[in-house]
Amino acid sequence: MSTTPIIGVLALQGDVREHAIALAELDAIARPVRKVEEFAELDALVIPGGESTTMSKLAVSFGLFPALRERVADGMPVYGSCAGMIMLADKILDGREDQETVGGIDMIVRRNAFGRQNDSFEADVPFAGPAGGDPIHGVFIRAPWVESVGAEVEVLARLTAEPYADRIVAVRQGNLLATSFHPELTPDRRVHAYFVDMVRATL
Amino acid sequence: MSTTPASPQTGTDLVKRGMAEQLKGGVIMDVVNAEQAKIAEDAGAVAVMALERVPADIRKDGGVARMSDPDMIDGIIGAVSIPVMAKARIGHFAEAQVLQSLGVDYIDESEVLTPADESNHINKWKFTTPFVCGATNLGEALRRITEGAAMIRSKGEAGTGNVVEATRHMRTILKDIKQLSVLDEDELFVAAKNLQAPYALVKEVAEAGKLPVVLFTAGGIATPADASMMMQLGAEGVFVGSGIFKSGDPAKRAKAIVDATLHFDDPDVIAKVSRGLGEAMVGINIDTLPAEQRYAGRGW
Numbered sequence: 001m002s003t004t005p006i007i008g009v010l011a012l013q014g015d016v017r018e019h020a021i022a023l024a025e026l027d028a029i030a031r032p033v034r035k036v037e038e039f040a041e042l043d044a045l046v047i048p049g050g051e052s053t054t055m056s057k058l059a060v061s062f063g064l065f066p067a068l069r070e071r072v073a074d075g076m077p078v079y080g081s082c083a084g085m086i087m088l089a090d091k092i093l094d095g096r097e098d099q100e101t102v103g104g105i106d107m108i109v110r111r112n113a114f115g116r117q118n119d120s121f122e123a124d125v126p127f128a129g130p131a132g133g134d135p136i137h138g139v140f141i142r143a144p145w146v147e148s149v150g151a152e153v154e155v156l157a158r159l160t161a162e163p164y165a166d167r168i169v170a171v172r173q174g175n176l177l178a179t180s181f182h183p184e185l186t187p188d189r190r191v192h193a194y195f196v197d198m199v200r201a202t203l
Numbered sequence: 204m205s206t207t208p209a210s211p212q213t214g215t216d217l218v219k220r221g222m223a224e225q226l227k228g229g230v231i232m233d234v235v236n237a238e239q240a241k242i243a244e245d246a247g248a249v250a251v252m253a254l255e256r257v258p259a260d261i262r263k264d265g266g267v268a269r270m271s272d273p274d275m276i277d278g279i280i281g282a283v284s285i286p287v288m289a290k291a292r293i294g295h296f297a298e299a300q301v302l303q304s305l306g307v308d309y310i311d312e313s314e315v316l317t318p319a320d321e322s323n324h325i326n327k328w329k330f331t332t333p334f335v336c337g338a339t340n341l342g343e344a345l346r347r348i349t350e351g352a353a354m355i356r357s358k359g360e361a362g363t364g365n366v367v368e369a370t371r372h373m374r375t376i377l378k379d380i381k382q383l384s385v386l387d388e389d390e391l392f393v394a395a396k397n398l399q400a401p402y403a404l405v406k407e408v409a410e411a412g413k414l415p416v417v418l419f420t421a422g423g424i425a426t427p428a429d430a431s432m433m434m435q436l437g438a439e440g441v442f443v444g445s446g447i448f449k450s451g452d453p454a455k456r457a458k459a460i461v462d463a464t465l466h467f468d469d470p471d472v473i474a475k476v477s478r479g480l481g482e483a484m485v486g487i488n489i490d491t492l493p494a495e496q497r498y499a500g501r502g503w
Binding site for chain 1: 208209210211212213214215217218221222224225226227228229244245246247248249250284285286303306307308309331332333458461462465466
């Protein structure tokens with residue numbers, strides 16, 4: 001590969017550092033971004049895990065939503081984990097009434113769908129596509145799930161373990177990727193590698 | 204591979220520590236009722252800490268400070284969608300059991316409440332709910348992690364509105380970590396002895412150059428500039444106790460501290476959000492606090 005992609009990590013709040021480490025291990029340039037003017041140079045963006053209401057409020061306060069939506073509409077690849085999945089959803093359930101999202105993936109996502117922190121869990125997740133093979137060990141922390149998806153959305157992973165069997169936890173639509181779980185918290189880099197490959201394909 | 208998928212595992216180390224990772228860069232605010240919790244959530248808090256009295260009032264009122272009324276905690280859980288934390292007394296494992304049963308997202312084994320056991324902290328491994336604990340130095344932080352804490356905060360001196368002790372504790376913890384990183388393996392054995400912490404954990408910190416859990420700051424943060432300073436010193440997030448709801452305009456100050464924690468390294472933003480906040484909490488000079496009224500000495 002001749003070009004090294006520059007991938008921003010939206011650094012409003014959350015586990016920015018862990019995503020940056022994962023991306024750097026895959027030979028991408030990871031750059032924490034907090035301001036509109038920092039978006040221009042990016043080839044792609046990761047929206048990390050964190051508290052989605054806080055992220056949304058800060059994005060409103062500092063006027064980031066118009067620029068984010070514009071880049072998504074232009075086809076910039078974006079990956080969101082957990083709170084990032086919520087940010088990429090066209091519609092959310094159990095959020096605050098005033099909670100804005102970037103949108104882009106035609107799906108309905110339910111916030112904190114699995115319950116409170118005591119219900120947070122680890123479970124193996126079979127993952128479709130080039131990242132496939134052995135299941136990915138997923139870490140779900142007050143995680144959302146995908147309630148339903150539109151026709152253009154490819155479902156990449158569903159939970160198999162009861163009581164959550166068949167719940168959708170990873171999706172892709174065009175250049176947008178979202179997971180309910182946090183691959184940035186485990187050493188397995190297959191989900192990030194899948195995303196970096198998506199990014200390289202656009203360069 | 205087995206044919207039946209393994210059941211989801213709850214209460215694991217990764218899930219407990221990972222929860223704190225999600226709070227990084229955020230502000231956790233003390234609240235005493237549902238109305239304050241909503242103000243905190245509106246301002247962009249990443250979590251709220253439910254307690255009966257903020258530390259400034261605990262100081263004023265005196266007496267024994269305990270876990271909050273379950274009705275009050277339920278009310279706060281019902282009012283907001285962000286995580287809710289609550290405090291248990293040091294060593295009071297039964298209070299912690301109650302908090303876990305109420306479904307709080309994090310338990311703070313806190314020196315702000317009156318300690319219930321003068322020798323033992325809670326064995327935090329026994330719980331599904333993760334714990335945050337205070338520390339004044341690295342040894343104390345590592346002892347809490349050994350007991351199962353999944354997040355550490357500097358103790359500071361709660362309820363004073365005076366940031367000097369939080370500064371001291373943040374600087375001490377981070378200096379202790381830096382010193383470990385220059386020692387060779389032979390010297391780490393003595394370091395572990397001096398820190399009164401397990402060798403394996405000391406070695407892990409020396410190699411990583413950081414704690415194995417998230418480190419927040421707490422105890423005296425009252426202004427946006429205080430939050431900025433703590434973040435620049437190396438805190439990964441901020442607890443604000445009395446500083447918000449003991450000030451003139453809580454909603455505005457809460458949002459200002461959230462914004463300052465995000466743009467901690469941009470003085471122009473700090474200047475902008477510091478304008479027109481109304482009165483800050485009055486504050487107390489630590490020198491005038493008698494030893495028995497200092498909370499940071501509680502726990503060991």
